[in-house]
Amino acid sequence: MADAEGGSGVSAKIITSETINPAYKRIKYGLRGPLDQRSQVIEEELAQGQAKPFTEVVKHIGDPQGLQGQKPITFMRQVLCLLTYPDLLQDERFPSDVKKRVREILSEKNGGTISSYTSSQGLKIVRQQIADFISTRDGYPEDLSNIYLTNGGGEAIRIVLKALMTADQEGPGRAGVMIPIPEYPLYSGRLLELNGYQIPYFLNEDDNWQLEMGELQRALNSSRPHCVPRALVLINPGNPTGQVLTYENIREVIKFCHRERLVLFADEVYQDNIYADGCAFHSCRKVLHDLGEEYRDFQLVSLHCSAKSHFGECALRGGYYQLTGFDEDVKSFFHNRMTLYSCPNIYGQVAMGIVCQPPKPGDDSYALYDKERTAIQKSMKEKAGMTTRFLNSLAGIQCNTVQGAMYAFPRVLLPDKAIQAAKDQGLTPDSLYASELLEATGQFVAPGSVMGQKEGTYHFRITIIPPLEKTVHQYEQFKRFHEDFMKKYEG
Amino acid sequence: MADAEGGSGVSAKIITSETINPAYKRIKYGLRGPLDQRSQVIEEELAQGQAKPFTEVVKHIGDPQGLQGQKPITFMRQVLCLLTYPDLLQDERFPSDVKKRVREILSEKNGGTISSYTSSQGLKIVRQQIADFISTRDGYPEDLSNIYLTNGGGEAIRIVLKALMTADQEGPGRAGVMIPIPEYPLYSGRLLELNGYQIPYFLNEDDNWQLEMGELQRALNSSRPHCVPRALVLINPGNPTGQVLTYENIREVIKFCHRERLVLFADEVYQDNIYADGCAFHSCRKVLHDLGEEYRDFQLVSLHCSAKSHFGECALRGGYYQLTGFDEDVKSFFHNRMTLYSCPNIYGQVAMGIVCQPPKPGDDSYALYDKERTAIQKSMKEKAGMTTRFLNSLAGIQCNTVQGAMYAFPRVLLPDKAIQAAKDQGLTPDSLYASELLEATGQFVAPGSVMGQKEGTYHFRITIIPPLEKTVHQYEQFKRFHEDFMKKYEG
Numbered sequence: 006m007a008d009a010e011g012g013s014g015v016s017a018k019i020i021t022s023e024t025i026n027p028a029y030k031r032i033k034y035g036l037r038g039p040l041d042q043r044s045q046v047i048e049e050e051l052a053q054g055q056a057k058p059f060t061e062v063v064k065h066i067g068d069p070q071g072l073q074g075q076k077p078i079t080f081m082r083q084v085l086c087l088l089t090y091p092d093l094l095q096d097e098r099f100p101s102d103v104k105k106r107v108r109e110i111l112s113e114k115n116g117g118t119i120s121s122y123t124s125s126q127g128l129k130i131v132r133q134q135i136a137d138f139i140s141t142r143d144g145y146p147e148d149l150s151n152i153y154l155t156n157g158g159g160e161a162i163r164i165v166l167k168a169l170m171t172a173d174q175e176g177p178g179r180a181g182v183m184i185p186i187p188e189y190p191l192y193s194g195r196l197l198e199l200n201g202y203q204i205p206y207f208l209n210e211d212d213n214w215q216l217e218m219g220e221l222q223r224a225l226n227s228s229r230p231h232c233v234p235r236a237l238v239l240i241n242p243g244n245p246t247g248q249v250l251t252y253e254n255i256r257e258v259i260k261f262c263h264r265e266r267l268v269l270f271a272d273e274v275y276q277d278n279i280y281a282d283g284c285a286f287h288s289c290r291k292v293l294h295d296l297g298e299e300y301r302d303f304q305l306v307s308l309h310c311s312a313k314s315h316f317g318e319c320a321l322r323g324g325y326y327q328l329t330g331f332d333e334d335v336k337s338f339f340h341n342r343m344t345l346y347s348c349p350n351i352y353g354q355v356a357m358g359i360v361c362q363p364p365k366p367g368d369d370s371y372a373l374y375d376k377e378r379t380a381i382q383k384s385m386k387e388k389a390g391m392t393t394r395f396l397n398s399l400a401g402i403q404c405n406t407v408q409g410a411m412y413a414f415p416r417v418l419l420p421d422k423a424i425q426a427a428k429d430q431g432l433t434p435d436s437l438y439a440s441e442l443l444e445a446t447g448q449f450v451a452p453g454s455v456m457g458q459k460e461g462t463y464h465f466r467i468t469i470i471p472p473l474e475k476t477v478h479q480y481e482q483f484k485r486f487h488e489d490f491m492k493k494y495e496g
Numbered sequence: 497m498a499d500a501e502g503g504s505g506v507s508a509k510i511i512t513s514e515t516i517n518p519a520y521k522r523i524k525y526g527l528r529g530p531l532d533q534r535s536q537v538i539e540e541e542l543a544q545g546q547a548k549p550f551t552e553v554v555k556h557i558g559d560p561q562g563l564q565g566q567k568p569i570t571f572m573r574q575v576l577c578l579l580t581y582p583d584l585l586q587d588e589r590f591p592s593d594v595k596k597r598v599r600e601i602l603s604e605k606n607g608g609t610i611s612s613y614t615s616s617q618g619l620k621i622v623r624q625q626i627a628d629f630i631s632t633r634d635g636y637p638e639d640l641s642n643i644y645l646t647n648g649g650g651e652a653i654r655i656v657l658k659a660l661m662t663a664d665q666e667g668p669g670r671a672g673v674m675i676p677i678p679e680y681p682l683y684s685g686r687l688l689e690l691n692g693y694q695i696p697y698f699l700n701e702d703d704n705w706q707l708e709m710g711e712l713q714r715a716l717n718s719s720r721p722h723c724v725p726r727a728l729v730l731i732n733p734g735n736p737t738g739q740v741l742t743y744e745n746i747r748e749v750i751k752f753c754h755r756e757r758l759v760l761f762a763d764e765v766y767q768d769n770i771y772a773d774g775c776a777f778h779s780c781r782k783v784l785h786d787l788g789e790e791y792r793d794f795q796l797v798s799l800h801c802s803a804k805s806h807f808g809e810c811a812l813r814g815g816y817y818q819l820t821g822f823d824e825d826v827k828s829f830f831h832n833r834m835t836l837y838s839c840p841n842i843y844g845q846v847a848m849g850i851v852c853q854p855p856k857p858g859d860d861s862y863a864l865y866d867k868e869r870t871a872i873q874k875s876m877k878e879k880a881g882m883t884t885r886f887l888n889s890l891a892g893i894q895c896n897t898v899q900g901a902m903y904a905f906p907r908v909l910l911p912d913k914a915i916q917a918a919k920d921q922g923l924t925p926d927s928l929y930a931s932e933l934l935e936a937t938g939q940f941v942a943p944g945s946v947m948g949q950k951e952g953t954y955h956f957r958i959t960i961i962p963p964l965e966k967t968v969h970q971y972e973q974f975k976r977f978h979e980d981f982m983k984k985y986e987g
Contacts, residue, residue, distance in 0.1 A: 017793035019726060019759050022825040026661045029829045037616060037835040064606075071605070071612025082581045090577035114562070115555075120809045121562025125528060156647045156813070159837045170517040174665070194836055235510060268510050302508035318611045320842035322647070334513040338520045344528040345685055346650040350841040351811035 035455030059447035069317030100369035125343040127154025131358035138361035143291035157322035158310035181232030186457035202232035214248035236268040242409030245466035277314035280389040281408035323353030423494035526946030550938035560808030591860035616834035618645030622849035629852035634782035648813035649801035672723030677948035693723035705739035727759040733900030736957035768805035771880040772899035814844030914985035
């Protein structure tokens with residue numbers, strides 16, 4: 006049979022590792038790789054009472070509440086609670102602005118219930134909340150028709166990257182997408198699936214991970230024989246690199262994309278996570294509009310989600326992408342695309358609206374909201390500074406300032422013997438480091454090779470999320486491990 | 497520039513209707529087509545106070561709570577409520593089994609909060625609930641490693657259909673999938689996007705929409721020159737056709753797939769919606785296992801979701817697909833595929849677990865749950881019978897018995913003049929009928945051409961969901977419309 010070819014003999018099964026869609030075989034998402042699996046085994050071993058030099062596994066992933074560093078924002082949870090169980094709308098323990106928000110949402114829903122389907126692009130009232138947020142943030146009005154709600158940021162990335170692809174899947178006519186290195190590996194993972202051509206450009210580690218125009222040009226030029234470059238992905242604030250781009254840097258990037266005819270895909274999910282003094286978040290949309298009429302036809306896609314910031318509602322899977330400069334007929338294709346799922350999940354939708362429109366001064370919930378937000382932001386800011394200082398205090402580690410997002414991406418100057426030992430074990434040197442760290446301390450950091458790095462350099466990604474009181478102890482363990490590791494492999 | 501070719505002149509934009517991924521242009525989801533858009537306009541006109549011969553738009557889509565026919569099941573909402581806002585775990589108004597369920601789920605979550613990411617395949621505790629449900633339902637044990645939670649049934653359909661595709665996207669090596677006609681149009685819509693080859697097989701309207709082996713064979717044989725047939729989609733109970741397949745019929749289909757080397761994709765989302773006396777739901781998985789050892793290598797994918805049955809939680813987007821007969825290496829590709837989204841939304845996950853493991857006799861919530869479920873099921877059963885009888889009472893309409901699911905799919909014997917009038921307006925005859933019905937009564941039914949039908953026959957899909965007290969009035973309106981329509985176009 007045609008679909009059983011190529012196997013060793015005829016398999017009785019139809020879908021085998023030989024015959025499954027090759028796109029599925031290309032997928033690789035490094036953050037959930039072997040180290041993640043090993044950390045799960047260690048968790049089970051701990052639960053079974055096995056003795057270890059640590060009592061818990063700490064996963065350095067962007068999961069603010071999961072790492073126990075962050076309590077949920079009360080307003081968010083109260084709104085979702087009453088939406089779920091409207092009997093409590095009579096309960097006096099819930100503030101009036103919570104009830105108002107819930108009634109507004111239910112009034113737009115068929116049957117007055119959260120359970121009914123919404124329009125495919127998402128509830129109008131939520132898209133209006135988002136549009137108002139964008140208008141205020143940027144000082145340029147936004148319309149709800151440009152906003153498409155999704156099940157989290159990951160779905161938005163898939164939908165937009167897929168739209169950028171061409172019919173050519175193999176030859177030089179296939180779509181190319183510029184991605185930063187280091188990157189959030191969902192971009193390369195998804196491009197592998199889609200058979201898009203990856204055009205890696207390196208962030209400048211010596212300039213706190215800003216983008217350099219010469220490097221962008223080099224990367225683009227070298228890609229030309231292999232693909233049709235279509236877009237540039239910019240992650241600001243940076244994941245895994247923790248930088249916040251300057252206004253001027255973003256302006257240069259927009260000019261570059263304009264000159265080179267590239268769509269700009271702005272991943273701005275960490276826009277509320279800014280810590281370093283003198284840093285501010287500038288949306289690509291604002292910088293673009295500031296450039297004026299000449300850039301009227303520029304195409305920009307902006308991404309946001311409910312999982313980060315002081316809200317940190319990861320598993321609700323709220324997110325949106327917003328289109329600037331796309332014609333109505335193209336928008337209708339995006340709209341059609343969304344209809345195939347009926348609608349994004351309603352909790353994620355509502356959460357995204359709350360992230361964009363939290364309580365305001367004068368609202369019943371404002372004082373508590375402000376207190377909670379301030380405490381979280383203060384703690385994150387403290388840990389950002391502490392993490393940078395701690396890492397730089399270790400011999401053989403160099404770390405840029407954590408200006409935003411939730412991560413540091415330090416460079417480790419690994420001894421030659423460690424590099425050789427890794428080679429002997431069939432590992433990348435940074436994986437060896439991360440693996441030994443996990444076994445010694447229970448701390449799971451992502452090796453730099455998962456996010457990409459310049460050849461001959463080695464990094465890892467660590468979050469600033471764990472709560473302050475745990476951080477101190479974790480740093481002690483880390484320091485001991487690092488010193489032991491360097492000694493073990495010294496020349 | 498290479499990516500601006502083919503347009504009329506050079507567009508300043510990069511992503512235009514000429515250059516967007518052609519896959520997005522192929523997408524077509526008939527249920528959210530022009531009639532749906534017109535119904536939204538009518539709703540706005542009503543809201544603005546425009547006079548119409550009706551006071552509300554009734555959308556005949558599978559949205560049980562949205563159509564006000566169905567109140568949510570209290571247990572479901574109480575669990576979701578306490579998960580969201582665990583302060584209420586101290587509240588005496590909530591039953592002990594609700595609290596127990598909530599504590600069980602939170603204990604499996606990092607940080608003890610619903611917000612943290614779960615494993616990509618979904619929470620273990622939820623997959624265990626589903627595995628236990630399947631084991632009990634079928635009498636054959638199931639393992640949680642075969643269960644993959646998704647954001648609703650639509651996502652499961654996409655993931656599985658995509659896995660079935662081959663590398664060949666255009667030629668005779670592309671994957672073929674047998675789909676029923678009439679069908680739930682997400683199947684054809686998704687196959688259009690994926691460039692899969694559709695192999696339509698006709699359900700037998702004269703035998704209450706059962707599957708005929710001769711017709712399956714005819715459809716398959718005729719497809720052979722054009723594709724590599726990979727799978728057969730079976731929807732049971734049927735959407736839009738409302739039939740419940742007999743045990744014997746399912747057995748024949750499995751034997752057919754086995755002989756012809758096809759994966760069976762069993763869409764069983766309406767498995768709890770059974771009304772007609774003498775009908776029972778038989779899962780494909782049980783029938784397969786009953787066939788014994790000879791079918792050990794048979795590959796089956798089974799689909800379920802939280803949106804239907806007496807729960808009807810549509811916008812929570814809970815769903816799963818379950819794999820039977822897939823090797824570990826193939827399962828790992830499915831697993832990798834899920835990692836690209838981090839995890840499915842947590843409310844959908846929990847809801848799916850509750851659908852599979854509702855309160856049991858002896859539980860605090862059982863009495864109320866049983867009362868609510870029985871009332872909904874009784875009402876649906878009554879409306880199923882009523883709808884069949886009503887439709888058959890109209891001259892020129894023939895309707896099979898609504899045995900299950902939520903729909904009737906009656907045939908309308910349209911007068912020649914109506915067929916001609918439709919042609920003159922560039923509409924299919926069934927769209928003309930549905931369009932005039934919408935304008936006259938506010939009732940939005942899906943024209944048969946959206947779901948597919950034998951050439952020269954005309955149908956529409958109507959739900960049995962609206963509440964009983966409204967149904968009577970709606971039928972009167974409908975009857976008046978139908979008689980007027982037939983008179984208007986009589987020969």
